[in-house]
Amino acid sequence: MDAKPALLMLAAASxxxxxxxxxxxxxxGIRAVGSSTVYPFAKVVAETFARSYPEYSSPxxxxxxxxxxxxxxxxxxxxxxxxxxxxSRRMKKSEFETCTANGVNAITEIQVGLDGIAFASARDGITxxxxxxxxxxxxxxxxYGGEQTASNWSDIDPSLxxxxxxxxxxxxxxxxxxxxxxxVLAVGCEAGPLPDGLSExxxxxxxxxxxxxxxxxxxxxxxxxxxxxxxxNPNTIGVFGYSYLEENLDKLQGLTMNGVAPTYDNIASxxxxxxxxxxxxxxxxxVGAIPGMVEYLQVWRDNWTAEGPLAKVGxxxxxxxxxxxxxxxxxxxxxxxxxxxx
Numbered sequence: 001m002d003a004k005p006a007l008l009m010l011a012a013a014s015x016x017x018x019x020x021x022x023x024x025x026x027x028x029g030i031r032a033v034g035s036s037t038v039y040p041f042a043k044v045v046a047e048t049f050a051r052s053y054p055e056y057s058s059p060x061x062x063x064x065x066x067x068x069x070x071x072x073x074x075x076x077x078x079x080x081x082x083x084x085x086x087x088s089r090r091m092k093k094s095e096f097e098t099c100t101a102n103g104v105n106a107i108t109e110i111q112v113g114l115d116g117i118a119f120a121s122a123r124d125g126i127t128x129x130x131x132x133x134x135x136x137x138x139x140x141x142x143x144y145g146g147e148q149t150a151s152n153w154s155d156i157d158p159s160l161x162x163x164x165x166x167x168x169x170x171x172x173x174x175x176x177x178x179x180x181x182x183x184v185l186a187v188g189c190e191a192g193p194l195p196d197g198l199s200e201x202x203x204x205x206x207x208x209x210x211x212x213x214x215x216x217x218x219x220x221x222x223x224x225x226x227x228x229x230x231x232x233n234p235n236t237i238g239v240f241g242y243s244y245l246e247e248n249l250d251k252l253q254g255l256t257m258n259g260v261a262p263t264y265d266n267i268a269s270x271x272x273x274x275x276x277x278x279x280x281x282x283x284x285x286x287v288g289a290i291p292g293m294v295e296y297l298q299v300w301r302d303n304w305t306a307e308g309p310l311a312k313v314g315x316x317x318x319x320x321x322x323x324x325x326x327x328x329x330x331x332x333x334x335x336x337x338x339x340x341x342x
Contacts, residue, residue, distance in 0.1 A: 129255075133192070138156055140189070142206055226239070242274075
């Protein structure tokens with residue numbers, strides 16, 4: 001881009017952001033959008049921020065899904081766009097390129113902790129020792145390229161319960177759905193033979209497309225709805241972030257994956273196959289224009305330890321080395337580059 005157009009774009013963005021400091025002219029408070037999994041932690045951070053910094057407006061936190069949140073975040077810079085995106089999976093290369101195309105060029109990635117994609121049922125409900133292959137055979141639209149014929153769990157393996165397959169889970173916009181595909185379905189797909197001569201796109205569809213015949217039911221971005229559904233029907237299974245399981249252990253039981261239970265320690269050590277990082281993306285062009293962004297990040301850092309308030313609501317703390325790295329990233333806010341997506 002020529003220097004003059006670039007300067008004009010920067011000047012326009014600065015003009016937009018200058019309005020943010022005046023509540024009458026623009027937005028004065030922090031706006032963060034994205035993952036429903038990150039939402040409970042972000043809510044605690046926002047409430048702590050409001051108490052600690054009463055001179056700033058309370059942050060607005062919206063749970064709309066990782067993909068939808070990143071899309072809004074990458075829409076541009078200015079008071080009508082979010083300052084932070086929360087995600088339960090890493091930003092994709094294509095999303096980063098969209099950000100860049102829209103002038104969002106300075107993005108810092110903060111891994112705020114870990115979570116697990118948990119499978120659970122009611123405390124007195126169905127119990128299955130799951131594996132990625134079992135989940136894939138139960139939920140894939142076309143398992144191993146064939147027709148999906150499994151109605152009951154016992155259709156997959158006679159040793160499994162002779163009960164209908166009914167799983168409540170996240171929608172396609174959710175990072176939890178992405179984790180289900182990448183950490184469980186794709187792994188289960190690798191366990192069996194695929195047709196020869198498949199293109200990469202065809203293989204991805206066979207391995208990650210979820211059946212749409214009623215055996216898998218999307219429950220939107222509110223994971224508490226899934227908890228309610230499986231609590232009311234003991235023969236169903238729910239898929240959501242580990243924090244929702246921990247919050248509802250009086251009502252639910254976690255199901256093992258490869259013989260490993262979804263617990264704090266198993267996620268922290270990555271022994272549990274569904275363990276995954278959680279992220280906050282920072283729009284650095286808004287720092288200094290939207291009041292309190294630096295302080296908001298500081299509240300995350302002050303509360304994400306294994307003994308901190310976020311652990312009490314289900315966040316699994318980063319390993320020590322990663323935590324040190326993220327402490328530094330909050331201070332220096334390094335910008336992502338194309339090389340980070342290679």
